[in-house]
Amino acid sequence: MSQRVANFFSDLRRRQQLLLPVWFEDGQVIILDQTRLPFQEHHLALRHVNEVAVAIKAMQIRGSGAIALAGAWGLYLAALTNQSTPEQIKEAGDLLKKTRPTAVNLQKTIDEITRELEPFQGEALTRTVEDRVLAIVQRQLDFEIRLGHFGAQVIGDGDTILTHCHSGALAGAGYGGRALSVLRAAVEQGKRVKVIASETRPYLQGARITAWELGQLGIPVTLITDNMSGFVLQRGMADLILVGSDRVAANGDLANKVGTYLLALAARDNVVPFYTATSSHTIDLSTPSGKEIAVEMRDPREVLLFNGAPIAPESTGAIYPSFDITPAELISGIITERGVLRPPYREKLAWLGLERETR
Amino acid sequence: MSQRVANFFSDLRRRQQLLLPVWFEDGQVIILDQTRLPFQEHHLALRHVNEVAVAIKAMQIRGSGAIALAGAWGLYLAALTNQSTPEQIKEAGDLLKKTRPTAVNLQKTIDEITRELEPFQGEALTRTVEDRVLAIVQRQLDFEIRLGHFGAQVIGDGDTILTHCHSGALAGAGYGGRALSVLRAAVEQGKRVKVIASETRPYLQGARITAWELGQLGIPVTLITDNMSGFVLQRGMADLILVGSDRVAANGDLANKVGTYLLALAARDNVVPFYTATSSHTIDLSTPSGKEIAVEMRDPREVLLFNGAPIAPESTGAIYPSFDITPAELISGIITERGVLRPPYREKLAWLGLERETR
Numbered sequence: 001m002s003q004r005v006a007n008f009f010s011d012l013r014r015r016q017q018l019l020l021p022v023w024f025e026d027g028q029v030i031i032l033d034q035t036r037l038p039f040q041e042h043h044l045a046l047r048h049v050n051e052v053a054v055a056i057k058a059m060q061i062r063g064s065g066a067i068a069l070a071g072a073w074g075l076y077l078a079a080l081t082n083q084s085t086p087e088q089i090k091e092a093g094d095l096l097k098k099t100r101p102t103a104v105n106l107q108k109t110i111d112e113i114t115r116e117l118e119p120f121q122g123e124a125l126t127r128t129v130e131d132r133v134l135a136i137v138q139r140q141l142d143f144e145i146r147l148g149h150f151g152a153q154v155i156g157d158g159d160t161i162l163t164h165c166h167s168g169a170l171a172g173a174g175y176g177g178r179a180l181s182v183l184r185a186a187v188e189q190g191k192r193v194k195v196i197a198s199e200t201r202p203y204l205q206g207a208r209i210t211a212w213e214l215g216q217l218g219i220p221v222t223l224i225t226d227n228m229s230g231f232v233l234q235r236g237m238a239d240l241i242l243v244g245s246d247r248v249a250a251n252g253d254l255a256n257k258v259g260t261y262l263l264a265l266a267a268r269d270n271v272v273p274f275y276t277a278t279s280s281h282t283i284d285l286s287t288p289s290g291k292e293i294a295v296e297m298r299d300p301r302e303v304l305l306f307n308g309a310p311i312a313p314e315s316t317g318a319i320y321p322s323f324d325i326t327p328a329e330l331i332s333g334i335i336t337e338r339g340v341l342r343p344p345y346r347e348k349l350a351w352l353g354l355e356r357e358t359r
Numbered sequence: 360m361s362q363r364v365a366n367f368f369s370d371l372r373r374r375q376q377l378l379l380p381v382w383f384e385d386g387q388v389i390i391l392d393q394t395r396l397p398f399q400e401h402h403l404a405l406r407h408v409n410e411v412a413v414a415i416k417a418m419q420i421r422g423s424g425a426i427a428l429a430g431a432w433g434l435y436l437a438a439l440t441n442q443s444t445p446e447q448i449k450e451a452g453d454l455l456k457k458t459r460p461t462a463v464n465l466q467k468t469i470d471e472i473t474r475e476l477e478p479f480q481g482e483a484l485t486r487t488v489e490d491r492v493l494a495i496v497q498r499q500l501d502f503e504i505r506l507g508h509f510g511a512q513v514i515g516d517g518d519t520i521l522t523h524c525h526s527g528a529l530a531g532a533g534y535g536g537r538a539l540s541v542l543r544a545a546v547e548q549g550k551r552v553k554v555i556a557s558e559t560r561p562y563l564q565g566a567r568i569t570a571w572e573l574g575q576l577g578i579p580v581t582l583i584t585d586n587m588s589g590f591v592l593q594r595g596m597a598d599l600i601l602v603g604s605d606r607v608a609a610n611g612d613l614a615n616k617v618g619t620y621l622l623a624l625a626a627r628d629n630v631v632p633f634y635t636a637t638s639s640h641t642i643d644l645s646t647p648s649g650k651e652i653a654v655e656m657r658d659p660r661e662v663l664l665f666n667g668a669p670i671a672p673e674s675t676g677a678i679y680p681s682f683d684i685t686p687a688e689l690i691s692g693i694i695t696e697r698g699v700l701r702p703p704y705r706e707k708l709a710w711l712g713l714e715r716e717t718r
């Protein structure tokens with residue numbers, strides 16, 4: 001049965017150079033260990049759903065799309081176990097959900113796979129889980145390719161794109177996630193692009209992961225510290241800003257990695273377009289504006305340490321807001337898998353949100 | 360003779376708790392090694408002008424005011440040498456000037472001490488150099504106290520001040536340099552203040568040096584990464600922004616540590632006042648606006664390394680602009696040792712610059 005899964009991945013790889021964060025091979029879930037990037041490309045080979053849960057918890061796989069897929073493959077491992085029951089698969093799902101309780105995409109994916117399994121048993125049960133997992137992977141890849149296709153229209157030949165944090169293949173299904181799907185599609189259309197990436201303290205996703213992915217794709221990348229984006233825009237060194245998004249409120253306000261708002265302010269002041277690449281699933285119509293978005297405050301020790309070593313005197317306090325709010329009026333366009341939305345956003349987002357519910 | 364120098368410093372210390380970056384004691388120039396802060400308070404005891412030159416070059420002492428004073432004390436060491444001649448002191452000055460060729464303050468200080476020494480020899484020569492060095496140290500301290508006095512009027516009781524990089528005592532003569540003189544004076548007036556300091560990549564002056572100084576003064580400090588200032592201002596967590604300045608153009612445009620411009624944009628967007636603390640000597644009337652200020656590009660490896668270890672894949676490029684330009688229209692006030700200038704700045708800066716030339 002997992003021959004079909006093997007064929008699925010070999011087909012994918014033949015068609016295009018994917019940067020897969022997770023796949024299935026020889027009865028094992030394979031995860032590219034993102035904590036060791038960019039210096040080691042180390043893969044974990046996991047044989048039990050418990051090991052998948054541990055890897056998600058340890059951030060060895062990260063990014064909302066990627067951990068949802070890791071969860072899906074974890075359930076597939078559970079389903080492959082001899083004589084597993086729907087009840088056992090449900091329990092595996094509960095275990096996986098607990099690894100990142102706030103990861104909505106992971107929760108939804110687990111629910112989608114484990115719902116209404118009661119009628120199935122034996123091979124039919126395994127087959128049903130396999131069908132659902134493959135459909136989810138394929139759907140996520142299709143999403144990224146469609147998003148890239150629509151987004152590439154805002155990229156010009158020869159453009160230099162300034163990006164922040166990591167919104168790429170390793171956070172998604174392997175094509176390019178969100179922001180980097182747009183760049184990848186532009187390159188596939190024959191456009192030459194360069195990237196300026198901000199390092200993104202404290203976790204350095206830009207320096208470690210975005211720079212690694214772009215290197216894999218052969219896209220030239222220049223690293224800056226987070227405080228240099230204003231200089232870059234003042235000097236006309238970037239044609240466009242492109243970032244991902246954690247959440248889009250009903251009015252178009254955007255929650256994304258802390259620092260995004262500063263980029264958007266500098267973009268407006270220097271008349272450089274600012275785009276976000278997102279999924280219709282991050283549009284949250286129940287949140288009227290950015291003001292109502294609660295910003296997760298993470299462990300402040302991460303700010304006081306750099307690569308594990310303290311950088312400030314012991315008496316120093318710290319805060320670690322994980323994202324900030326970029327007001328809709330600073331956003332030139334919202335790139336989605338259904339097209340690029342232009343301001344004003346409210347009605348278009350409402351339409352897209354409702355259309356998503358019904359499809 | 361150096362008894363007088365010893366008395367000078369013991370007087371200073373009796374009067375107030377100074378954070379001296381450099382002083383003279385027992386025939387030696389003592390430098391607090393800033394490369395070891397904040398974890399070690401290690402002092403260098405230097406007996407020869409060559410050693411002072413090495414310490415300046417190695418950034419063990421840094422900040423325009425502090426290296427000028429280190430240069431002054433280096434000349435004093437040269438003057439103390441038995442039978443030194445005006446010619447030898449001049450040579451020592453040339454050696455010191457070469458350590459940081461773009462440090463205008465250092466160059467001017469050396470010139471002030473070494474000019475017209477030809478009439479002197481023996482004890483009279485040493486005494487003349489000593490007079491000049493002590494006058495320069497006292498003048499710099501008086502400057503900081505005056506700057507602080509004027510600046511403190513913009514600080515309210517209970518204010519939280521957001522600052523960037525390091526503009527403090529260890530970059531100056533020991534009271535509080537520029538920005539931190541304002542905070543220190545406010546505290547001495549009985550105002551309670553708190554500080555939010557951005558870490559200031561890549562060199563981490565905010566995390567290492569500003570946080571250390573504020574800790575020494577008992578002022579509570581919260582560290583953020585450079586990308587978090589927008590969040591801080593959106594949430595109303597800071598009442599005021601206060602930074603130093605590298606250069607002020609004739610129209611009020613400000614060159615300061617890269618990232619300052621982003622702070623000023625976020626300040627305007629959130630209606631938070633933005634101040635710079637500066638010296639009338641950084642006003643450059645020959646530069647019409649920020650556009651004409653050449654931004655020094657430093658070694659990009661500093662962006663790609665942290666504590667000597669790479670943070671990005673080998674194929675990654677980098678740039679390291681040392682500062683950016685904050686347009687005058689984003690600046691609520693320019694704090695100087697002659698008072699706080701309010702916009703429009705052009706005429707006031709011209710007056711201050713001319714007044715400086717004639718005093």
